[in-house]
Amino acid sequence: MISAIYNFALTTGANRVIRGARIEHVCGDPTLSPEKDYAFGMRIVTTALQTLTIAVPGPTLFDPMTPGKT
Amino acid sequence: MRLEMGTFPVTDIVFGRTTRYDAGRLTVDREAVLAAVRQDPRIATAELEIARPGESVRIWPVRDVIEPRIKVEGPGVCYPGICGRDIATVGEGRTHRLAGMGVVEVSSVNWHDAGGDYVETYLDMSGHYGEMYPYQKLVNLCLVVEPDATLSEEVKNYAVHKAALTVSDQLGEAVRSLTPPEREIFELTPVDPSLPRVIYIWCVHSPQAMSGSPTAFCTATYGLTQLTPPWYLHPNEILDGALTGPYRTAFAMSWTVANNPLLSDLYRRHGRDWNFLGVISLRTEWTTQTEKQLMANQTAKLAQQLGAQGAVVTWDAGGNEFIEVVRSIQACERLGIKTVFLTSEDDATDGAPTMLEPLPEADAIVSTSFFKNVTLAVPEALAVARVIGLPTKTVRRGSTIGLHGGADGALATAGPLPPPWRYDDHYGFGSLSCIE
Numbered sequence: 001m002i003s004a005i006y007n008f009a010l011t012t013g014a015n016r017v018i019r020g021a022r023i024e025h026v027c028g029d030p031t032l033s034p035e036k037d038y039a040f041g042m043r044i045v046t047t048a049l050q051t052l053t054i055a056v057p058g059p060t061l062f063d064p065m066t067p068g069k070t
Numbered sequence: 071m072r073l074e075m076g077t078f079p080v081t082d083i084v085f086g087r088t089t090r091y092d093a094g095r096l097t098v099d100r101e102a103v104l105a106a107v108r109q110d111p112r113i114a115t116a117e118l119e120i121a122r123p124g125e126s127v128r129i130w131p132v133r134d135v136i137e138p139r140i141k142v143e144g145p146g147v148c149y150p151g152i153c154g155r156d157i158a159t160v161g162e163g164r165t166h167r168l169a170g171m172g173v174v175e176v177s178s179v180n181w182h183d184a185g186g187d188y189v190e191t192y193l194d195m196s197g198h199y200g201e202m203y204p205y206q207k208l209v210n211l212c213l214v215v216e217p218d219a220t221l222s223e224e225v226k227n228y229a230v231h232k233a234a235l236t237v238s239d240q241l242g243e244a245v246r247s248l249t250p251p252e253r254e255i256f257e258l259t260p261v262d263p264s265l266p267r268v269i270y271i272w273c274v275h276s277p278q279a280m281s282g283s284p285t286a287f288c289t290a291t292y293g294l295t296q297l298t299p300p301w302y303l304h305p306n307e308i309l310d311g312a313l314t315g316p317y318r319t320a321f322a323m324s325w326t327v328a329n330n331p332l333l334s335d336l337y338r339r340h341g342r343d344w345n346f347l348g349v350i351s352l353r354t355e356w357t358t359q360t361e362k363q364l365m366a367n368q369t370a371k372l373a374q375q376l377g378a379q380g381a382v383v384t385w386d387a388g389g390n391e392f393i394e395v396v397r398s399i400q401a402c403e404r405l406g407i408k409t410v411f412l413t414s415e416d417d418a419t420d421g422a423p424t425m426l427e428p429l430p431e432a433d434a435i436v437s438t439s440f441f442k443n444v445t446l447a448v449p450e451a452l453a454v455a456r457v458i459g460l461p462t463k464t465v466r467r468g469s470t471i472g473l474h475g476g477a478d479g480a481l482a483t484a485g486p487l488p489p490p491w492r493y494d495d496h497y498g499f500g501s502l503s504c505i506e
Contacts, residue, residue, distance in 0.1 A: 005359050005390055008427050023357035023390060024279055 002026055002048050010059040016051040019063045020044060072257040073306040074164040076142070076250025080171040083120050083209045091244045096168065098211065103240045107215065110236075112229035114216050118237070119458045121174070121195050121210040126455035129212055130192035130463055130483045133179070134316035135172040135205050135325040136234055140242030141310065142166050148242070149311035149324070151293025153232035161306030166245045172205055172325050173241070174212040175234035176459040179226045181288065181318065182281035190491055191320045192451075192463065192483070199451050199489055203320055204329070204499045212458045213237050227287030256306055258348065261341040268344045269378040270305075270336055271369060271402075271409075273385035273395050275317045276353040289317045289327075289386065291351060300369045301351040302376070305337050313351060321496045322386040330497040332382065332412070347376050352398060354391035362394040370401030378402075384412045386496045392426040403431035414494045415440040438495040450486040457483045 001014040004026055009017040020026035027041040047064035079094055086097035100118050107116045121127045139148040144163015151157040174193070181187040194200035195210070217229040276297045277288035284296035291301055292312050303312060308327070315324040333349070340346035352369050356362045373381055381402050385395045399409045411432055415424040417440070424440070425432075462480045465488055481487060 004357060005362070005393055007359055008390075008393060011427055019359075021358075022279075024282075 002044060006061055010061060013059060015056050015059055016048075016054070017059060017061050018044060018048045018051065019061060019065070071161045071304050071306050072163075072255065073144075073161055073309060075254045075256060075309060076164060076166045076245075077169045077252040077254070078166060078245045078248070078250055079169050079252070080209055082122070083171065083211055085118075085120070089240060089244045091168070091248060096171065096209075096241065096244070098241065103237055106240055107213070107233045107236050110229060110232060112217050112221060112225065113233055114218050116213060116215045116233060119212045119214065121193075121212055121458055123195060123207055123209065125195045127195040127458060128192055128451075128454040128456075128483055128487075129174055129176060129195070129210070129458045130460055131176065131178065131189045132174055132191040132193045132205075132320075132323075132459075133177055133189055134175040134231065134234060135208075135210070135323040136175070136238045137172060137325045137328050138168040138238040138241040139311055139328065140166050140239065140246055142246055146310070149235055149238070149314055151312075152290055152314060153228050153235060153293070155235075155293065157292050159307065160310035160312055161304050165310055166242065166248075166250060168241055168245065170208060172208045172210045173234055173238045174205075174210045174458075175230060175316075176212050176214045177216060177230045178460060179217060179230050180223065181227065182223055182277060182283070182286050184280050184282060187277065187280060187318050190318060192487065192490075193320075194451055194454065196454075197452055202490075202493060202495075202500060204326065205320075205323075208325075211237065211241070214459055224281075224283060224286055231287065256309060256337060258304070258346060259341060261345050263345075265341070265343070265345045266379050267347055267377050268336065268380045268382065269347045269373050269376060269407075270333065270349045271352060271373065271381050271383045271398060272313070272333075272349050273352045273354050273383070273387075273391070273398070274313065275322070275387040275391060276355050279355045279357045289322060290314050291353075296353075297356060298353050300353075300365065300372055302372060303349040303351050305333055305346070305349055308333060308349060313349075317386055319386060319492060319494045319496070320490065321494055321499065326497060326499065331499060332384065332497050336382065344380070347378055350376075352394065354385060354387055354394055356394055357390075359393075363397055365394045366397035366401045369398040370405050370407065373402055373407055374405045378407050380408045380410075382410050382412070384496050386494075388414075388492070388494070389426070396425070396427050396429050396432055400429050400431040408434070410434045410436065412436045412438055412496065412498060414438050414492075414496075436498070438498060439493050448489050450488055453485050455484075459483070463487060 081094035146158035200206035277286040
Protein backbone atom coordinates (compact mmCIF):
# COMPACT_ATOMS: atom_id res chain seq x y z
CA MET A 1 0.00 0.00 0.00
CA ILE A 2 1.36 3.40 -1.00
CA SER A 3 0.33 5.99 1.58
CA ALA A 4 1.28 9.49 2.65
CA ILE A 5 -0.16 8.76 6.11
CA TYR A 6 1.86 5.59 6.44
CA ASN A 7 1.46 5.06 10.18
CA PHE A 8 -2.24 4.65 9.66
CA ALA A 9 -1.60 2.05 6.96
CA LEU A 10 0.73 0.18 9.31
CA THR A 11 -1.69 0.15 12.24
CA THR A 12 -4.54 -1.10 10.07
CA GLY A 13 -2.47 -4.10 9.06
CA ALA A 14 -1.14 -3.45 5.53
CA ASN A 15 1.90 -5.75 5.17
CA ARG A 16 3.98 -3.66 2.81
CA VAL A 17 3.59 0.09 3.20
CA ILE A 18 5.39 2.46 0.84
CA ARG A 19 5.81 6.04 1.93
CA GLY A 20 4.01 8.30 -0.56
CA ALA A 21 4.43 12.04 -1.06
CA ARG A 22 1.26 13.77 0.13
CA ILE A 23 -2.40 12.91 0.46
CA GLU A 24 -3.30 15.10 -2.52
CA HIS A 25 -0.53 13.64 -4.75
CA VAL A 26 0.61 10.30 -3.36
CA CYS A 27 2.84 9.35 -6.32
CA GLY A 28 3.92 12.73 -7.62
CA ASP A 29 5.09 16.24 -6.85
CA PRO A 30 3.53 19.07 -8.91
CA THR A 31 6.33 21.44 -7.89
CA LEU A 32 8.77 19.41 -9.99
CA SER A 33 9.21 19.66 -13.76
CA PRO A 34 7.19 17.06 -15.73
CA GLU A 35 10.31 14.94 -16.28
CA LYS A 36 11.38 15.00 -12.64
CA ASP A 37 7.79 14.44 -11.48
CA TYR A 38 7.66 11.33 -13.68
CA ALA A 39 10.96 10.03 -12.28
CA PHE A 40 9.80 10.74 -8.73
CA GLY A 41 6.54 8.85 -9.29
CA MET A 42 8.36 5.97 -10.99
CA ARG A 43 10.65 5.62 -7.99
CA ILE A 44 7.68 5.24 -5.63
CA VAL A 45 5.80 2.83 -7.87
CA THR A 46 8.95 0.79 -8.65
CA THR A 47 9.72 0.52 -4.95
CA ALA A 48 6.17 -0.68 -4.39
CA LEU A 49 6.50 -3.38 -7.06
CA GLN A 50 9.88 -4.51 -5.74
CA THR A 51 8.53 -4.94 -2.21
CA LEU A 52 6.14 -7.58 -3.53
CA THR A 53 9.19 -9.84 -3.90
CA ILE A 54 10.29 -9.30 -0.29
CA ALA A 55 8.99 -11.44 2.54
CA VAL A 56 7.94 -9.36 5.52
CA PRO A 57 7.21 -10.54 9.09
CA GLY A 58 4.27 -8.12 9.45
CA PRO A 59 3.37 -4.52 8.62
CA THR A 60 6.62 -2.99 7.29
CA LEU A 61 7.41 0.49 6.01
CA PHE A 62 9.49 1.06 2.87
CA ASP A 63 10.76 4.54 2.04
CA PRO A 64 11.41 5.02 -1.72
CA MET A 65 13.67 8.00 -1.00
CA THR A 66 15.87 5.96 1.37
CA PRO A 67 16.39 2.58 -0.38
CA GLY A 68 17.18 -0.30 1.93
CA LYS A 69 15.77 1.50 4.96
CA THR A 70 12.57 0.13 6.39
CA MET B 71 -9.19 40.86 28.74
CA ARG B 72 -12.70 41.63 29.96
CA LEU B 73 -15.81 41.29 27.83
CA GLU B 74 -19.34 42.28 28.74
CA MET B 75 -21.85 40.37 26.65
CA GLY B 76 -25.26 42.01 26.35
CA THR B 77 -27.94 39.60 25.21
CA PHE B 78 -31.15 40.59 23.42
CA PRO B 79 -33.42 37.53 23.19
CA VAL B 80 -35.39 37.36 19.93
CA THR B 81 -38.74 35.59 20.10
CA ASP B 82 -40.14 36.73 16.75
CA ILE B 83 -39.06 38.42 13.53
CA VAL B 84 -41.40 40.43 11.31
CA PHE B 85 -40.86 42.66 8.28
CA GLY B 86 -41.66 46.33 8.78
CA ARG B 87 -40.71 49.88 7.87
CA THR B 88 -37.66 50.28 10.11
CA THR B 89 -35.22 47.76 11.57
CA ARG B 90 -35.70 47.84 15.34
CA TYR B 91 -35.79 45.65 18.42
CA ASP B 92 -38.58 45.89 20.96
CA ALA B 93 -39.07 43.43 23.82
CA GLY B 94 -38.03 40.32 21.91
CA ARG B 95 -39.64 41.33 18.64
CA LEU B 96 -37.22 42.13 15.84
CA THR B 97 -38.69 44.18 13.02
CA VAL B 98 -36.65 44.08 9.81
CA ASP B 99 -36.79 46.70 7.06
CA ARG B 100 -36.46 44.19 4.27
CA GLU B 101 -35.72 46.68 1.49
CA ALA B 102 -33.11 48.63 3.46
CA VAL B 103 -31.26 45.43 4.44
CA LEU B 104 -31.37 44.07 0.90
CA ALA B 105 -30.19 47.42 -0.48
CA ALA B 106 -27.10 47.11 1.74
CA VAL B 107 -26.49 43.58 0.41
CA ARG B 108 -26.95 44.65 -3.21
CA GLN B 109 -24.36 47.42 -2.86
CA ASP B 110 -21.80 44.70 -3.52
CA PRO B 111 -21.63 44.42 -7.33
CA ARG B 112 -20.73 40.72 -7.03
CA ILE B 113 -24.29 39.98 -5.83
CA ALA B 114 -26.76 39.05 -8.58
CA THR B 115 -29.90 38.29 -6.57
CA ALA B 116 -30.85 38.51 -2.90
CA GLU B 117 -34.11 37.93 -1.00
CA LEU B 118 -35.05 37.63 2.67
CA GLU B 119 -37.49 35.12 4.15
CA ILE B 120 -38.47 34.28 7.72
CA ALA B 121 -38.59 30.69 9.05
CA ARG B 122 -40.08 30.11 12.48
CA PRO B 123 -39.79 27.08 14.77
CA GLY B 124 -42.49 24.49 14.15
CA GLU B 125 -43.34 25.64 10.62
CA SER B 126 -43.51 23.12 7.80
CA VAL B 127 -40.53 24.74 6.12
CA ARG B 128 -37.35 23.33 4.60
CA ILE B 129 -34.32 25.55 3.98
CA TRP B 130 -31.86 24.36 1.32
CA PRO B 131 -28.89 24.74 0.77
CA VAL B 132 -27.79 25.97 4.20
CA ARG B 133 -24.21 27.23 3.96
CA ASP B 134 -23.98 28.97 7.31
CA VAL B 135 -26.04 30.19 10.25
CA ILE B 136 -24.79 33.38 11.89
CA GLU B 137 -25.78 34.91 15.21
CA PRO B 138 -25.82 38.72 14.91
CA ARG B 139 -23.12 40.14 17.21
CA ILE B 140 -21.95 43.72 17.21
CA LYS B 141 -19.07 45.47 18.97
CA VAL B 142 -20.37 48.32 21.10
CA GLU B 143 -17.24 49.19 23.09
CA GLY B 144 -13.63 48.12 22.64
CA PRO B 145 -11.39 47.50 19.65
CA GLY B 146 -12.33 45.84 16.41
CA VAL B 147 -15.49 44.34 14.95
CA CYS B 148 -17.27 41.05 15.60
CA TYR B 149 -16.45 38.30 13.09
CA PRO B 150 -13.09 40.00 12.40
CA GLY B 151 -10.95 39.45 9.33
CA ILE B 152 -13.58 37.66 7.26
CA CYS B 153 -14.34 39.10 3.84
CA GLY B 154 -12.02 42.08 4.37
CA ARG B 155 -13.25 43.10 7.84
CA ASP B 156 -10.97 44.74 10.41
CA ILE B 157 -8.47 42.36 12.03
CA ALA B 158 -7.94 44.28 15.31
CA THR B 159 -7.75 41.83 18.23
CA VAL B 160 -11.23 41.40 19.69
CA GLY B 161 -12.50 40.17 23.06
CA GLU B 162 -12.34 43.41 25.07
CA GLY B 163 -15.12 45.85 25.93
CA ARG B 164 -18.79 45.24 25.23
CA THR B 165 -20.60 43.16 22.63
CA HIS B 166 -24.31 42.95 21.92
CA ARG B 167 -25.86 39.80 20.51
CA LEU B 168 -29.27 38.86 19.16
CA ALA B 169 -29.91 35.49 20.80
CA GLY B 170 -32.46 32.89 19.73
CA MET B 171 -32.17 33.79 16.09
CA GLY B 172 -29.97 33.05 13.12
CA VAL B 173 -29.12 34.67 9.83
CA VAL B 174 -29.18 31.70 7.45
CA GLU B 175 -26.96 31.92 4.36
CA VAL B 176 -28.83 30.14 1.57
CA SER B 177 -27.08 29.82 -1.77
CA SER B 178 -26.17 27.32 -4.49
CA VAL B 179 -22.48 28.25 -4.16
CA ASN B 180 -20.32 25.26 -3.24
CA TRP B 181 -17.19 25.42 -1.08
CA HIS B 182 -14.66 24.70 -3.81
CA ASP B 183 -14.22 22.56 -6.89
CA ALA B 184 -11.96 19.87 -5.47
CA GLY B 185 -12.46 16.91 -3.17
CA GLY B 186 -15.77 15.95 -1.64
CA ASP B 187 -16.62 19.14 0.17
CA TYR B 188 -20.20 19.66 -0.93
CA VAL B 189 -22.75 21.85 0.78
CA GLU B 190 -25.05 19.12 2.12
CA THR B 191 -27.03 20.68 4.95
CA TYR B 192 -30.74 21.31 4.73
CA LEU B 193 -32.76 22.53 7.69
CA ASP B 194 -36.32 21.53 8.53
CA MET B 195 -38.12 23.86 10.92
CA SER B 196 -40.26 20.95 12.13
CA GLY B 197 -39.87 17.19 12.26
CA HIS B 198 -37.37 14.67 13.54
CA TYR B 199 -34.16 15.71 11.78
CA GLY B 200 -34.59 19.39 12.43
CA GLU B 201 -34.96 18.61 16.12
CA MET B 202 -31.46 17.21 16.15
CA TYR B 203 -30.01 20.63 15.31
CA PRO B 204 -30.03 23.72 17.52
CA TYR B 205 -31.15 25.87 14.55
CA GLN B 206 -34.70 24.51 14.51
CA LYS B 207 -35.34 26.25 17.83
CA LEU B 208 -34.23 29.60 16.37
CA VAL B 209 -36.25 32.23 14.56
CA ASN B 210 -34.34 32.30 11.30
CA LEU B 211 -33.95 35.16 8.85
CA CYS B 212 -32.90 33.49 5.60
CA LEU B 213 -30.85 35.36 3.03
CA VAL B 214 -31.38 33.62 -0.30
CA VAL B 215 -28.48 34.95 -2.32
CA GLU B 216 -26.77 34.21 -5.62
CA PRO B 217 -23.59 35.82 -6.92
CA ASP B 218 -22.60 36.88 -10.41
CA ALA B 219 -22.23 33.55 -12.24
CA THR B 220 -19.05 34.66 -14.03
CA LEU B 221 -16.99 34.92 -10.81
CA SER B 222 -14.56 32.24 -9.61
CA GLU B 223 -15.81 29.80 -6.98
CA GLU B 224 -13.62 31.40 -4.32
CA VAL B 225 -14.89 34.93 -5.04
CA LYS B 226 -18.48 33.65 -5.10
CA ASN B 227 -17.97 32.15 -1.65
CA TYR B 228 -16.73 35.39 -0.16
CA ALA B 229 -19.42 37.43 -1.91
CA VAL B 230 -22.35 35.42 -0.52
CA HIS B 231 -20.80 35.14 2.93
CA LYS B 232 -20.13 38.86 3.06
CA ALA B 233 -23.77 39.38 2.12
CA ALA B 234 -24.89 37.27 5.11
CA LEU B 235 -22.55 39.20 7.40
CA THR B 236 -23.99 42.46 6.05
CA VAL B 237 -27.47 41.27 7.07
CA SER B 238 -26.12 40.29 10.49
CA ASP B 239 -24.49 43.73 10.90
CA GLN B 240 -27.68 45.54 9.87
CA LEU B 241 -29.65 43.68 12.54
CA GLY B 242 -26.94 44.19 15.14
CA GLU B 243 -27.07 47.96 14.59
CA ALA B 244 -30.68 47.91 15.83
CA VAL B 245 -29.50 47.03 19.35
CA ARG B 246 -26.25 49.02 19.45
CA SER B 247 -27.57 51.84 21.62
CA LEU B 248 -30.17 49.85 23.60
CA THR B 249 -29.76 48.58 27.16
CA PRO B 250 -29.41 44.78 27.07
CA PRO B 251 -32.03 42.79 29.00
CA GLU B 252 -29.29 40.32 30.02
CA ARG B 253 -25.62 40.95 30.75
CA GLU B 254 -22.76 38.62 31.52
CA ILE B 255 -19.11 39.41 32.23
CA PHE B 256 -16.47 37.14 30.72
CA GLU B 257 -12.99 37.40 32.20
CA LEU B 258 -10.27 34.89 33.07
CA THR B 259 -9.69 36.24 36.57
CA PRO B 260 -6.89 34.86 38.81
CA VAL B 261 -8.22 31.88 40.77
CA ASP B 262 -7.30 29.54 43.62
CA PRO B 263 -3.94 28.09 42.48
CA SER B 264 -4.90 24.64 43.74
CA LEU B 265 -7.60 24.29 41.07
CA PRO B 266 -6.67 22.04 38.13
CA ARG B 267 -5.50 23.92 35.04
CA VAL B 268 -7.54 23.01 31.98
CA ILE B 269 -7.10 23.94 28.33
CA TYR B 270 -9.49 23.46 25.43
CA ILE B 271 -7.85 22.08 22.27
CA TRP B 272 -10.31 23.04 19.54
CA CYS B 273 -9.40 21.49 16.17
CA VAL B 274 -10.89 23.06 13.05
CA HIS B 275 -10.65 22.05 9.42
CA SER B 276 -8.63 23.95 6.82
CA PRO B 277 -9.66 23.76 3.16
CA GLN B 278 -6.15 24.50 1.90
CA ALA B 279 -5.00 20.99 1.06
CA MET B 280 -8.11 19.89 -0.82
CA SER B 281 -8.77 23.17 -2.61
CA GLY B 282 -5.13 23.91 -3.40
CA SER B 283 -5.70 27.51 -2.29
CA PRO B 284 -4.44 29.12 0.94
CA THR B 285 -7.40 31.51 0.78
CA ALA B 286 -10.25 29.09 0.00
CA PHE B 287 -13.39 29.93 1.97
CA CYS B 288 -14.12 27.88 5.10
CA THR B 289 -13.86 27.86 8.88
CA ALA B 290 -11.67 30.86 9.68
CA THR B 291 -9.47 32.32 12.42
CA TYR B 292 -9.60 36.12 12.01
CA GLY B 293 -10.56 35.34 8.42
CA LEU B 294 -7.58 33.07 7.76
CA THR B 295 -8.45 29.62 6.46
CA GLN B 296 -5.02 28.29 5.54
CA LEU B 297 -3.08 25.57 7.33
CA THR B 298 -1.27 27.24 10.24
CA PRO B 299 0.49 26.06 13.39
CA PRO B 300 -1.72 26.05 16.50
CA TRP B 301 -3.16 29.36 17.72
CA TYR B 302 -3.56 30.35 21.36
CA LEU B 303 -6.86 32.20 21.64
CA HIS B 304 -8.54 33.92 24.56
CA PRO B 305 -12.12 32.61 24.85
CA ASN B 306 -13.34 36.22 24.59
CA GLU B 307 -11.90 36.41 21.08
CA ILE B 308 -14.07 33.44 20.14
CA LEU B 309 -17.14 35.04 21.76
CA ASP B 310 -16.48 38.02 19.47
CA GLY B 311 -16.31 35.77 16.40
CA ALA B 312 -12.55 35.41 15.88
CA LEU B 313 -13.18 31.72 15.19
CA THR B 314 -16.01 31.13 12.74
CA GLY B 315 -17.62 28.56 10.52
CA PRO B 316 -18.75 27.27 8.28
CA TYR B 317 -17.51 23.86 7.31
CA ARG B 318 -19.54 21.15 5.61
CA THR B 319 -21.09 19.60 8.70
CA ALA B 320 -24.23 21.11 10.18
CA PHE B 321 -22.57 21.61 13.57
CA ALA B 322 -19.60 23.57 12.21
CA MET B 323 -21.63 26.69 11.41
CA SER B 324 -20.65 30.12 12.75
CA TRP B 325 -23.66 30.03 15.10
CA THR B 326 -22.54 26.76 16.69
CA VAL B 327 -18.95 27.96 17.04
CA ALA B 328 -20.12 31.18 18.75
CA ASN B 329 -22.52 29.25 21.01
CA ASN B 330 -20.35 26.19 21.71
CA PRO B 331 -21.76 24.87 25.02
CA LEU B 332 -18.42 23.26 25.89
CA LEU B 333 -16.67 26.65 25.74
CA SER B 334 -19.45 28.25 27.82
CA ASP B 335 -19.24 25.57 30.51
CA LEU B 336 -15.44 25.64 30.64
CA TYR B 337 -15.67 29.41 31.05
CA ARG B 338 -18.53 29.59 33.57
CA ARG B 339 -16.96 27.01 35.88
CA HIS B 340 -13.60 28.84 35.80
CA GLY B 341 -12.57 29.59 39.38
CA ARG B 342 -15.05 27.11 40.81
CA ASP B 343 -14.12 23.70 39.40
CA TRP B 344 -10.97 24.46 37.48
CA ASN B 345 -8.65 27.14 36.15
CA PHE B 346 -9.58 27.60 32.50
CA LEU B 347 -6.44 28.53 30.56
CA GLY B 348 -8.07 29.32 27.21
CA VAL B 349 -8.15 27.74 23.78
CA ILE B 350 -5.53 26.19 21.54
CA SER B 351 -6.98 26.11 18.05
CA LEU B 352 -5.38 23.55 15.78
CA ARG B 353 -5.94 23.65 12.03
CA THR B 354 -6.40 20.19 10.55
CA GLU B 355 -5.93 18.35 7.25
CA TRP B 356 -2.18 18.44 7.01
CA THR B 357 -1.19 16.01 4.30
CA THR B 358 1.95 14.18 5.38
CA GLN B 359 2.62 12.00 8.39
CA THR B 360 5.45 14.35 9.37
CA GLU B 361 3.30 17.49 9.33
CA LYS B 362 0.53 15.80 11.28
CA GLN B 363 2.97 14.63 13.94
CA LEU B 364 4.66 18.05 14.10
CA MET B 365 1.34 19.81 14.73
CA ALA B 366 0.47 17.24 17.41
CA ASN B 367 3.84 17.75 19.11
CA GLN B 368 3.56 21.54 18.99
CA THR B 369 -0.03 21.53 20.28
CA ALA B 370 0.98 19.42 23.28
CA LYS B 371 4.11 21.50 23.87
CA LEU B 372 2.05 24.71 23.85
CA ALA B 373 -0.44 23.18 26.30
CA GLN B 374 2.45 22.17 28.57
CA GLN B 375 4.06 25.64 28.37
CA LEU B 376 0.74 27.17 29.38
CA GLY B 377 0.72 24.92 32.42
CA ALA B 378 -2.16 22.67 31.43
CA GLN B 379 -2.85 19.60 33.57
CA GLY B 380 -5.95 18.64 31.62
CA ALA B 381 -7.23 19.17 28.08
CA VAL B 382 -10.62 18.84 26.44
CA VAL B 383 -10.32 18.06 22.73
CA THR B 384 -12.88 18.51 19.93
CA TRP B 385 -12.71 18.41 16.14
CA ASP B 386 -15.10 19.27 13.32
CA ALA B 387 -14.07 17.03 10.44
CA GLY B 388 -13.69 13.41 9.37
CA GLY B 389 -11.18 11.11 7.73
CA ASN B 390 -7.43 11.71 7.78
CA GLU B 391 -7.75 14.79 9.98
CA PHE B 392 -8.32 12.38 12.83
CA ILE B 393 -4.59 11.61 12.80
CA GLU B 394 -3.31 15.01 13.98
CA VAL B 395 -6.19 15.21 16.46
CA VAL B 396 -5.63 11.83 18.09
CA ARG B 397 -1.85 12.27 18.01
CA SER B 398 -2.24 15.60 19.80
CA ILE B 399 -4.07 13.62 22.49
CA GLN B 400 -1.26 11.08 22.56
CA ALA B 401 1.39 13.82 22.75
CA CYS B 402 -0.48 15.55 25.60
CA GLU B 403 -0.81 12.32 27.57
CA ARG B 404 2.88 11.58 27.12
CA LEU B 405 3.63 15.00 28.64
CA GLY B 406 1.39 14.16 31.58
CA ILE B 407 -1.63 16.21 30.46
CA LYS B 408 -4.84 14.25 30.95
CA THR B 409 -7.22 14.47 28.00
CA VAL B 410 -10.91 14.00 27.29
CA PHE B 411 -11.93 13.65 23.65
CA LEU B 412 -15.33 14.46 22.13
CA THR B 413 -15.83 12.69 18.83
CA SER B 414 -18.39 11.05 16.63
CA GLU B 415 -17.79 7.43 15.67
CA ASP B 416 -16.96 5.80 12.37
CA ASP B 417 -18.85 2.92 10.81
CA ALA B 418 -17.87 -0.38 12.42
CA THR B 419 -19.13 -2.48 9.50
CA ASP B 420 -16.94 -5.54 8.78
CA GLY B 421 -15.07 -5.18 12.05
CA ALA B 422 -13.52 -1.79 11.24
CA PRO B 423 -12.51 0.29 14.27
CA THR B 424 -14.95 3.04 15.23
CA MET B 425 -12.00 5.42 15.24
CA LEU B 426 -9.59 5.75 12.33
CA GLU B 427 -6.48 5.36 14.47
CA PRO B 428 -7.34 3.99 17.91
CA LEU B 429 -4.47 4.89 20.23
CA PRO B 430 -4.21 3.59 23.80
CA GLU B 431 -3.53 7.11 25.14
CA ALA B 432 -7.00 8.23 24.00
CA ASP B 433 -8.76 6.43 26.81
CA ALA B 434 -11.35 8.99 27.92
CA ILE B 435 -13.76 9.52 25.04
CA VAL B 436 -17.24 11.00 24.88
CA SER B 437 -19.10 9.74 21.83
CA THR B 438 -21.21 12.46 20.27
CA SER B 439 -22.85 10.20 17.68
CA PHE B 440 -22.74 7.58 15.05
CA PHE B 441 -24.99 8.37 12.13
CA LYS B 442 -25.03 6.47 8.91
CA ASN B 443 -28.48 6.29 7.49
CA VAL B 444 -27.93 3.07 5.54
CA THR B 445 -26.65 1.13 8.55
CA LEU B 446 -29.25 2.49 10.93
CA ALA B 447 -32.06 2.34 8.35
CA VAL B 448 -33.43 5.66 9.52
CA PRO B 449 -36.46 6.96 7.60
CA GLU B 450 -36.51 9.87 5.17
CA ALA B 451 -37.45 13.41 6.13
CA LEU B 452 -41.11 14.04 5.35
CA ALA B 453 -42.45 16.41 2.69
CA VAL B 454 -42.89 20.06 3.69
CA ALA B 455 -45.36 22.83 2.78
CA ARG B 456 -42.81 25.53 1.92
CA VAL B 457 -39.24 25.64 0.66
CA ILE B 458 -36.81 28.49 1.21
CA GLY B 459 -34.01 28.34 -1.35
CA LEU B 460 -33.60 25.95 -4.27
CA PRO B 461 -36.51 23.82 -5.55
CA THR B 462 -34.36 20.73 -6.15
CA LYS B 463 -31.68 18.93 -4.17
CA THR B 464 -29.07 16.66 -5.68
CA VAL B 465 -28.28 13.67 -3.50
CA ARG B 466 -24.53 13.20 -3.55
CA ARG B 467 -24.02 11.13 -0.47
CA GLY B 468 -26.00 8.65 1.53
CA SER B 469 -28.85 6.40 0.58
CA THR B 470 -32.00 7.63 -1.07
CA ILE B 471 -33.87 4.74 0.65
CA GLY B 472 -36.59 4.15 -1.88
CA LEU B 473 -36.58 7.71 -3.16
CA HIS B 474 -35.89 7.96 -6.84
CA GLY B 475 -34.39 11.12 -8.21
CA GLY B 476 -33.80 11.82 -11.87
CA ALA B 477 -30.73 10.64 -13.77
CA ASP B 478 -28.72 13.34 -12.00
CA GLY B 479 -30.03 12.29 -8.58
CA ALA B 480 -32.08 15.46 -8.19
CA LEU B 481 -35.09 15.34 -5.90
CA ALA B 482 -37.79 17.94 -5.25
CA THR B 483 -36.69 19.83 -2.13
CA ALA B 484 -40.29 19.97 -0.86
CA GLY B 485 -40.77 16.21 -1.14
CA PRO B 486 -39.42 13.44 1.08
CA LEU B 487 -35.62 13.68 1.31
CA PRO B 488 -32.93 11.30 2.52
CA PRO B 489 -31.89 11.98 6.10
CA PRO B 490 -28.78 14.09 6.68
CA TRP B 491 -25.80 12.06 5.52
CA ARG B 492 -23.88 12.69 8.71
CA TYR B 493 -24.81 13.86 12.18
CA ASP B 494 -21.72 15.13 13.97
CA ASP B 495 -22.57 17.04 17.11
CA HIS B 496 -19.00 18.28 17.59
CA TYR B 497 -19.61 20.34 20.70
CA GLY B 498 -22.35 18.49 22.56
CA PHE B 499 -25.43 20.55 21.78
CA GLY B 500 -27.83 17.63 21.80
CA SER B 501 -28.77 15.03 24.37
CA LEU B 502 -29.63 12.31 21.86
CA SER B 503 -28.41 8.99 23.24
CA CYS B 504 -26.91 6.09 21.26
CA ILE B 505 -30.16 4.15 21.51
CA GLU B 506 -32.29 7.00 20.15
